[in-house]
Amino acid sequence: xxxxxxxxxxxxxxxLEFWFKxxxxxxxxxxxxVAVDVFNPFNPxxxxxxxxxxxxxxxxxxxxxxxxxxxxxEQGASYGRRILMAHARVLRFVxxxxxxxxxxxxxxxxxxxxxxKALYVDRMRDSALPVGVLRNGQPAYLNYDFLCGVAGxxxxxSGVSGVATKTSFATWLLYSVLxxxxxxxxxxxxxxxxxxxxxxxxxxxxxxFLDKPNARFAEDExxxxxxxxxxxxxxxxxxxxPAGPFERVACRVPPRPGLAGAERLAGExxxxxxxxxxxxxxxxxxxxxxxxxxxxLDPGSQMIQFVTEDVTERLKRYAAGQEGPHVYLPPGEAAxxxxxxxxxxxxxxxxxxxxxxxxxxxxxxxxxxxxxxxxHWGRHHAQGTVQAFIRRLRGALRHVRHLVRGDLPxxxxxxxxxxxxxxxxMVHVIDIHDLHSVAQAFVVGVVLRDVFDQREAAAxxxxxxxxxxxxxxxxxxxxxxxxxxxxxxDIAERGRSLGVILIGAxxxxxxxxxxxxxxxxxxxxxxxxxxxxxxxxxxxxPSTLQERAGILSPGSMIVHQPDLPVPLLVTFPxxxxxxxxxxxxxxxxxxxxxxxxxxxx
Amino acid sequence: xxxxxxxxxWDPDTLYTVTEFDREAGEGEDPHLDLSFEVPEDxxxxxxxxxTVRRTVRFxxxxxxxxxxxxxxxxxxxxxxxxxxxxxxxxxxxxxxxxPQPAQRFVIVAGRDGGDVAPVTLPQYGxxxxxxxxxxxxxxxxxYAQTLMLEREADLAEELARAYPDDLVxxxxxLRRSGSHQNVLGYVKTTRRERLPASHHWVLDALQPGQRTxxxxxxxxxxxxxxxxxxxxxxxxPARGVDPRQGLxxxxxxxxxxPDEARALADWSAATLPAYSAxxxxxxxxxxxxxxxxxxxxxxxxxxxxxxxxxxxxxxALAA
Numbered sequence: 001x002x003x004x005x006x007x008x009x010x011x012x013x014x015x016l017e018f019w020f021k022x023x024x025x026x027x028x029x030x031x032x033x034v035a036v037d038v039f040n041p042f043n044p045x046x047x048x049x050x051x052x053x054x055x056x057x058x059x060x061x062x063x064x065x066x067x068x069x070x071x072x073x074e075q076g077a078s079y080g081r082r083i084l085m086a087h088a089r090v091l092r093f094v095x096x097x098x099x100x101x102x103x104x105x106x107x108x109x110x111x112x113x114x115x116x117k118a119l120y121v122d123r124m125r126d127s128a129l130p131v132g133v134l135r136n137g138q139p140a141y142l143n144y145d146f147l148c149g150v151a152g153x154x155x156x157x158s159g160v161s162g163v164a165t166k167t168s169f170a171t172w173l174l175y176s177v178l179x180x181x182x183x184x185x186x187x188x189x190x191x192x193x194x195x196x197x198x199x200x201x202x203x204x205x206x207x208x209f210l211d212k213p214n215a216r217f218a219e220d221e222x223x224x225x226x227x228x229x230x231x232x233x234x235x236x237x238x239x240x241x242p243a244g245p246f247e248r249v250a251c252r253v254p255p256r257p258g259l260a261g262a263e264r265l266a267g268e269x270x271x272x273x274x275x276x277x278x279x280x281x282x283x284x285x286x287x288x289x290x291x292x293x294x295x296x297l298d299p300g301s302q303m304i305q306f307v308t309e310d311v312t313e314r315l316k317r318y319a320a321g322q323e324g325p326h327v328y329l330p331p332g333e334a335a336x337x338x339x340x341x342x343x344x345x346x347x348x349x350x351x352x353x354x355x356x357x358x359x360x361x362x363x364x365x366x367x368x369x370x371x372x373x374x375x376h377w378g379r380h381h382a383q384g385t386v387q388a389f390i391r392r393l394r395g396a397l398r399h400v401r402h403l404v405r406g407d408l409p410x411x412x413x414x415x416x417x418x419x420x421x422x423x424x425x426m427v428h429v430i431d432i433h434d435l436h437s438v439a440q441a442f443v444v445g446v447v448l449r450d451v452f453d454q455r456e457a458a459a460x461x462x463x464x465x466x467x468x469x470x471x472x473x474x475x476x477x478x479x480x481x482x483x484x485x486x487x488x489x490d491i492a493e494r495g496r497s498l499g500v501i502l503i504g505a506x507x508x509x510x511x512x513x514x515x516x517x518x519x520x521x522x523x524x525x526x527x528x529x530x531x532x533x534x535x536x537x538x539x540x541x542p543s544t545l546q547e548r549a550g551i552l553s554p555g556s557m558i559v560h561q562p563d564l565p566v567p568l569l570v571t572f573p574x575x576x577x578x579x580x581x582x583x584x585x586x587x588x589x590x591x592x593x594x595x596x597x598x599x600x601x
Numbered sequence: 602x603x604x605x606x607x608x609x610x611w612d613p614d615t616l617y618t619v620t621e622f623d624r625e626a627g628e629g630e631d632p633h634l635d636l637s638f639e640v641p642e643d644x645x646x647x648x649x650x651x652x653t654v655r656r657t658v659r660f661x662x663x664x665x666x667x668x669x670x671x672x673x674x675x676x677x678x679x680x681x682x683x684x685x686x687x688x689x690x691x692x693x694x695x696x697x698x699x700x701p702q703p704a705q706r707f708v709i710v711a712g713r714d715g716g717d718v719a720p721v722t723l724p725q726y727g728x729x730x731x732x733x734x735x736x737x738x739x740x741x742x743x744x745y746a747q748t749l750m751l752e753r754e755a756d757l758a759e760e761l762a763r764a765y766p767d768d769l770v771x772x773x774x775x776l777r778r779s780g781s782h783q784n785v786l787g788y789v790k791t792t793r794r795e796r797l798p799a800s801h802h803w804v805l806d807a808l809q810p811g812q813r814t815x816x817x818x819x820x821x822x823x824x825x826x827x828x829x830x831x832x833x834x835x836x837x838x839p840a841r842g843v844d845p846r847q848g849l850x851x852x853x854x855x856x857x858x859x860p861d862e863a864r865a866l867a868d869w870s871a872a873t874l875p876a877y878s879a880x881x882x883x884x885x886x887x888x889x890x891x892x893x894x895x896x897x898x899x900x901x902x903x904x905x906x907x908x909x910x911x912x913x914x915x916x917x918a919l920a921a
Binding site for chain 2: 063065066072073074075076078079080081
């Protein structure tokens with residue numbers, strides 16, 4: 001038993017917190033886990049073990065009346081007795097008898113079984129999912145039941161951009177879900193082969209290399225472990241995880257705008273990455289009612305929304321039963337509504353029944369505008385509203401016209417299809433970083449709705465779908481309403497039962513819709529702005545951790561989960577997958593490396 | 602000439618309680634001073650030592666507390682607790698706090714030991730008050746307690762001086778052994794009656810911190826314990842409005858020292874001891890009080906235990 005001190009007799013020993021006097025040489029720092037045995041009056045033969053985490057340390061000199069006399073101490077003209085005090089916040093009682101530790105009782109490091117109990121790992125059993133490494137080098141676990149939707153679901157990550165490493169943590173968590181195994185060799189994630197992940201890449205091109213091994217991480221990990229005094233060459237090893245890139249990854253990038261001919265569906269792929277472009281057919285646009293997602297962030301006034309709904313419904317109706325990628329639309333129902341000849345300037349594409357073949361979003365917009373301005377469609381709406389709708393439509397058009405296509409041959413269209421649930425790939429990275437925010441919202445809105453609707457329509461499917469989305473403050477802001485926010489609320493509130501789990505992130509949780517954040521069973525905090533950390537959204541952090549959140553270094557996160565009364569501060573490993581082209585390991589071919597690193601299933 | 606009021610640097614309550622017991626042997630007698638021990642009597646002036654050696658110094662002090670007062674038969678008694686200890690310091694280096702020693706407890710009874718007084722034990726705290734008797738007609742019980750403590754201080758000082766011949770030992774208060782070890786110095790914070798002749802008072806007034814008077818010899822009177830050497834130092838510049846004569850300290854040493862040996866000790870004390878002196882905000886007895894001695898005192902008091910608890914336990918033990 002490694003005793004590190006004794007409980008202090010300072011009138012502060014309580015069931016939920018206590019102080020202990022720390023031996024100066026004992027290797028204890030903040031976040032260390034400790035245990036104390038307490039007399040159990042209900043069963044004297046079985047003491048209560050109190051498990052606690054050290055959340056404050058005070059080094060002081062007793063007997064020194066004035067702090068200003070510290071120099072006199074150094075000079076030997078005065079003296080006092082040095083005392084190192086540690087504050088411990090109680091995590092658990094085993095058995096559940098809530099008694100304060102006795103002053104003078106020895107405090108020991110929680111190791112082995114003690115550690116498992118302190119962190120409730122004994123209760124997680126087969127659901128213990130590695131989430132990071134504690135400061136003392138021990139693995140920390142999440143209860144997977146609270147992640148995958150069984151007992152709870154959704155993760156919310158807050159932190160300042162750039163230093164909080166939110167996306168890295170979300171990716172790491174995903175990696176752990178896909179790779180962690182129990183002691184019997186089974187995957188922690190149930191139905192792991194059916195697990196899907198939809199990851200939106202909102203910044204840089206980092207996530208487009210998920211499937212490429214990282215040439216640098218092993219060295220970085222070794223250096224980290226050396227500095228932290230960890231007895232392993234990498235934190236993957238400590239956590240019992242393989243180290244390698246993600247497998248079964250599909251990276252999808254938007255097509256470059258303005259391309260035609262043979263190159264019409266080429267995307268911007270950074271050097272070293274492998275990606276295919278994505279797009280939707282014009283027919284899908286009409287059939288699935290995607291029009292509202294052109295205004296996903298700013299749907300406009302209620303009157304405008306009526307027009308949007310009206311048009312969406314009409315397009316759906318007309319497109320029903322057609323085969324794309326283009327769409328045939330009827331001529332005007334009254335003269336002057338729509339003159340296909342005038343619109344196209346040619347008879348090409350004109351059907352015998354007078355319907356016209358529309359191949360581009362611009363043509364569709366033109367059609368919709370003309371119809372709205374004509375008598376039949378327009379008579380339900382005020383002219384001003386119609387004008388406003390058309391302005392919005394035109395405004396959105398230039399940002400998304402390359403994403404919705406009626407001009408692609410079926411083979412290319414199949415290649416461009418974005419349907420993560422139907423695909424055999426496991427991880428779908430959807431790059432939107434270079435898109436205008438209107439287009440970003442369109443893509444996010446359409447994909448999320450599609451995933452949710454598919455899951456809702458199907459019977460409970462076995463695998464969980466993880467959706468990783470940063471900038472929740474943009475998509476589900478605390479104040480405004482929008483179609484995309486509606487979808488996110490659907491996921492937050494009903495996704496758990498449908499197996500759709502949101503791993504959401506934002507700089508500031510206070511700016512995000514409360515119901516989205518409060519539905520997350522697991523809250524994670526990286527470096528926070530001090531003022532932000534003081535907001536009520538972070539009440540789950542004890543005050544000392546709120547302060548600490550302001551100075552967290554990249555790679556350190558505070559993880560709160562329902563099972564543990566106190567959040568844990570963990571570090572997570574450097575990515576074993578590349579995050580930029582220069583990191584991609586390629587001795588010979590990337591594929592051979594890939595095979596070396598990933599254990600076969 | 603109109604006389605001006607001046608203040609004493611000490612807190613009045615401290616001044617009129619603590620010093621009550623700080624009597625010196627021979628006090629009140631006519632002084633027999635040999636002012637020419639180090640320099641001729643008419644050559645007196647403040648002396649500023651040159652460079653002196655850095656030496657380890659061991660401060661010895663005691664602290665005591667009255668736990669309870671009572672009677673046994675028709676004799677008054679006093680329950681006291683006292684602790685005596687030392688701390689070693691070498692300027693420029695951190696002090697290693699001394700190992701705490703258990704406090705000593707006595708019940709002081711007026712009158713002779715008739716062999717009929719048993720120790721008082723409080724088993725729940727592992728504490729025993731050992732009887733001591735005083736039949737001195739004029740002595741109060743608390744003065745006897747003080748004497749007991751001073752005796753222990755003197756014993757400890759001699760013990761330390763023998764055990765660490767290279768170190769100096771500074772006892773808080775006057776020297777109490779006529780044949781004290783040559784490395785034991787007495788540190789006298791109060792002077793009830795100035796014994797230096799008026800012709801030499803200007804030297805006292807002119808003293809600056811770091812300076813000292815010449816060493817002089819105090820000859821034993823009839824009741825005194827023995828001859829001793831003495832010199833005066835000033836620990837800190839006088840505070841405004843305070844009588845400058847009241848901020849002085851007399852340092853005492855064994856009279857058997859040669860003038861050269863005495864000079865070395867005196868120089869050392871003038872150069873070193875001011876660094877230990879308490880500032881005015883530190884202590885009611887500043888500037889004479891030594892800060893490290895104050896620290897030692899409060900360290901000693903830590904071993905005394907809670908007075909209220911002991912009093913309650915004594916009531917319980919004596920109720921039977």
